[in-house]
Amino acid sequence: MRILLVEDDPLLSAGLRDALGQAGYEMDHLAAAEPAPDALAHGMHDLAIVDLGLPGMDGLTLVRRLRAAGNKLPILVLTARDGLSDRVSGLNDGADDYMIKPFLLPELLARVQALIRRSQSVASSLLAVGPLKLDLSTHEAWLAGEPLPLTGREWDLLQALALAAPKVVAKRRLADSLSRWDKEVTDNAVEIYVSRLRAKLGDGGLVIRTVRGIGYRIDA
Incomplete structure (x- = not known):
């Protein structure tokens, strides 16, 4: 399973890469949103984890662009914005799940597993x-x-x-x-x-x- 992490905080990025790597996931990392659509265009990833507070294009704009282009990849949003309106906007604009910083790694791993499992489920055998x-x-x-x-x-x-x-x-x-x-x-x-x-x-x-x-x- 391969995950694209779009996060500009180097310490958080390193921690997530280590934790998800130990859980068996292959990781790719971008520190900005602009290259993400091209990185995801080949269908190599099973999930994207996207920070909202990115330099240049913000994470919410990235989510909107991916959905407008027809990309159905599961997206987990990470953000320090804890307002209800922020969470509603993120979910309405196409995010599949929303986690507020700081968060606990076991919960993040559980949500990652649930999103990937849900996306790969097949209605019929x-x-x-x-x-x-x-x-x-x-x-x-x-x-x-x-x-x-x-x-x-x-x-x-x-x-x-x-x-x-x-x-x-x-x-x-x-x-x-x-x-x-x-x-x-x-x-x-x-x-x-x-x-x-x-x-x-x-x-x-x-x-x-x-x-x-x-x-x-x-x-x-």
């Missing part, structure tokens, strides 16, 4: 991408109506790509999703699993495309 159908509850897959035999890691890879479709999934994120507590999967191993999965998909109407320098996406 059945998922379709073109001719591909996945049953997320039974780990069964069908391509053009025919059963698609997959190993455990091939299933994990295909599921990650299908859940994100049509967005690009970063290679590092795929490696994290394929890793187990006792064995880390490298970026080179991801390439091997992608190659095997492409061979199994054949010419069944589904393509795993390489987006150079970023990762992969699945297209019908």
Whole structure:
């Protein structure tokens, strides 16, 4: 899981990067809002944590711009502004949650986990991408109506790509999703699993495309 932190306080940023890193999250950090839309444009992040009191463009303007552009990424706002009108404005303008500084790290981690879990929830256990159908509850897959035999890691890879479709999934994120507590999967191993999965998909109407320098996406 990857988080973008937009925060100009260096001490707070360092503390959050350490805490979230220890909790297993990959972190990217920006000290200003202006570069954030470009950083989030590739769909590599699962959550943004945004401070309101930023230099230049403030955090609330950033939230509005992201939502106006159709970006549905979960956004957790951090701010020292504790007025009711500030909280209402933040939520009405597109933030998913709002935390007032100072805050307790265990509560922040719990809210981060809840927002990511909510954003990735699927209403049905059945998922379709073109001719591909996945049953997320039974780990069964069908391509053009025919059963698609997959190993455990091939299933994990295909599921990650299908859940994100049509967005690009970063290679590092795929490696994290394929890793187990006792064995880390490298970026080179991801390439091997992608190659095997492409061979199994054949010419069944589904393509795993390489987006150079970023990762992969699945297209019908």
